[in-house]
Amino acid sequence: MQFAEGLSDRDAADAVRTRIDWKYLLGLELSDPGFNYSILSRFRARLVENNAEMSLLQGLLERWHDLGLVRERSDMRTDSTHIIASIRDMNRLELVGETLRATLNVLATVDPAWLCTHVESDWYLRYAKRFERGRLPESKEGKTAGADQIGRDGMFLMEAIWDPGAPAYLRSLPAVETLRRCWVSQFWTDQGVIHWRLAGNLPPSPARIDSPYDLDARYGAKGTTEWVGYKVHFTETCSPGMPNLITNVDTTAAHQPDIAHVISGQDELAKRQLLPKRQLVDGSYVGSHITLASLRKHGVELVGPVKQNWHRSHIGSGYDLNAFTIDWEGRVATCPQGKQSTGWWTNTTSTGHVVISTKFSRPDCARCTVNTVCTKNGAKNPRKLTFRPREEHESLIASRAEQRTPAWKELYNRRAGIEATFSQGVRAFGLRRTRYRGLPRCHLQNIAVAARSISNGSATIGAVSFQPQHAPPPLRSSDDTSCDISPTVSPTE
Numbered sequence: 382m383q384f385a386e387g388l389s390d391r392d393a394a395d396a397v398r399t400r401i402d403w404k405y406l407l408g409l410e411l412s413d414p415g416f417n418y419s420i421l422s423r424f425r426a427r428l429v430e431n432n433a434e435m436s437l438l439q440g441l442l443e444r445w446h447d448l449g450l451v452r453e454r455s456d457m458r459t460d461s462t463h464i465i466a467s468i469r470d471m472n473r474l475e476l477v478g479e480t481l482r483a484t485l486n487v488l489a490t491v492d493p494a495w496l497c498t499h500v501e502s503d504w505y506l507r508y509a510k511r512f513e514r515g516r517l518p519e520s521k522e523g524k525t526a527g528a529d530q531i532g533r534d535g536m537f538l539m540e541a542i543w544d545p546g547a548p549a550y551l552r553s554l555p556a557v558e559t560l561r562r563c564w565v566s567q568f569w570t571d572q573g574v575i576h577w578r579l580a581g582n583l584p585p586s587p588a589r590i591d592s593p594y595d596l597d598a599r600y601g602a603k604g605t606t607e608w609v610g611y612k613v614h615f616t617e618t619c620s621p622g623m624p625n626l627i628t629n630v631d632t633t634a635a636h637q638p639d640i641a642h643v644i645s646g647q648d649e650l651a652k653r654q655l656l657p658k659r660q661l662v663d664g665s666y667v668g669s670h671i672t673l674a675s676l677r678k679h680g681v682e683l684v685g686p687v688k689q690n691w692h693r694s695h696i697g698s699g700y701d702l703n704a705f706t707i708d709w710e711g712r713v714a715t716c717p718q719g720k721q722s723t724g725w726w727t728n729t730t731s732t733g734h735v736v737i738s739t740k741f742s743r744p745d746c747a748r749c750t751v752n753t754v755c756t757k758n759g760a761k762n763p764r765k766l767t768f769r770p771r772e773e774h775e776s777l778i779a780s781r782a783e784q785r786t787p788a789w790k791e792l793y794n795r796r797a798g799i800e801a802t803f804s805q806g807v808r809a810f811g812l813r814r815t816r817y818r819g820l821p822r823c824h825l826q827n828i829a830v831a832a833r834s835i836s837n838g839s840a841t842i843g844a845v846s847f848q849p850q851h852a853p854p855p856l857r858s859s860d861d862t863s864c865d866i867s868p869t870v871s872p873t874e
């Protein structure tokens with residue numbers, strides 16, 4: 382109810398205490414005094430701890446299933462959008478300064494006596510104010526010097542905390558662990574001297590923290606969009622003549638690729654017996670290995686545009702992979718000029734995918750009359766081929782051919798409708814920015830937005846001509862033409 386009306390915790394608690402419609406819905410006496418607004422935060426924590434957040438959507442899904450509005454093995458579509466974390470955007474200098482400041486604040490609360498005896502008095506001037514309130518150095522040298530100073534202070538504090546004479550509980554404080562993680566990712570030491578990492582020497586996004594106040598929020602980028610926060614995937618039905626209803630909500634860290642969601646999302650749908658027959662997705666969800674994995678594990682056909690082969694054959698000259706014949710048993714490829722490759726290597730890429738490479742002999746390609754269009758440097762370098770193992774390769778070739786057909790394009794057009802669902806979530810229900818910190822609570826908000834979006838109805842029906850299975854009974858008999866405007870039931874009925 383709080384999400385349905387977009388209320389803050391204080392306003393929701395006020396509504397319970399003062400509004401007759403809320404008391405009626407909650408079954409409360411008119412004289413019920415309600416509760417303190419902080420109860421709602423604890424209630425959300427209990428929902429998240431017990432994995433009960435999906436019950437917000439589950440009740441609706443079961444009802445729709447009973448009404449025949451959603452069913453297993455229908456068509457569904459999936460897409461994702463970015464969620465901005467409920468934190469201030471910080472540059473790296475602000476990040477390290479704010480992380481140290483947050484740790485000092487916790488230590489000042491937990492053990493002020495220990496802190497007073499272990500830090501210098503000038504730290505108060507340096508770390509009393511939030512970093513965004515002060516003036517940060519503008520030059521590169523000034524920023525590096527400022528960061529090195531903060532790095533030395535943080536190192537000094539951690540050495541004091543890890544000293545055998547320091548109370549052991551200080552080392553178990555979450556804020557101290559956050560400080561340690563931040564320093565590992567933002568600094569390096571050389572013979573005891575601490576240095577700020579340069580931009581090219583940073584660990585990847587999963588190993589970093591982007592704010593001491595939300596440890597799950599991560600830097601993400603998709604196309605030209607960059608953000609710090611999360612990513613939400615919605616799956617909704619899209620069969621012709623049926624309403625579009627959200628069947629799954631999945632929230633991930635911002636850096637996780639869309640393709641990593643495919644199988645986990647289908648696992649969730651399988652638990653609810655709502656697996657689709659075909660799942661329409663954009664290019665970031667598809668790849669030959671995931672298409673096969675989806676078919677094998679859940680029997681779901683993944684429909685999305687696979688990457689085209691960007692060889693020069695697309696501009697009218699040269700031979701792409703399709704022009705070569707591959708003998709999988711003999712481990713040899715034959716080129717359009719009838720020459721055979723001379724090697725066969727199986728490698729694993731940095732992303733964990735198996736690829737096969739083969740190449741043609743230098744003398745063959747040097748003498749070839751079409752080497753200027755087949756190879757990159759004419760006679761200098763022989764032609765090389767890289768492709769996936771047989772099953773994946775054949776699936777990829779079939780997908781590329783299929784997605785050029787009008788029938789595939791007509792089917793894939795249905796995927797675009799999910800953008801309207803996101804648009805409504807963002808514009809009407811505050812999907813773009815999370816109210817809460819931490820991935821579990823962000824997920825709870827996303828489920829509430831999905832439930833609100835489909836309860837509202839406008840996101841799902843749209844221009845679809847929907848015929849419900851159980852049509853409501855007519856208000857009057859069809860042969861009753863005595864009056865065009867008078868209802869046969871009274872308004873109270």
Ligand code: SF4
Nearest residue numbers: 716746749752755764
């Ligand atoms: S350049 Fe080499 S691989 Fe290409 S067609 Fe000629 S012989 Fe075959």
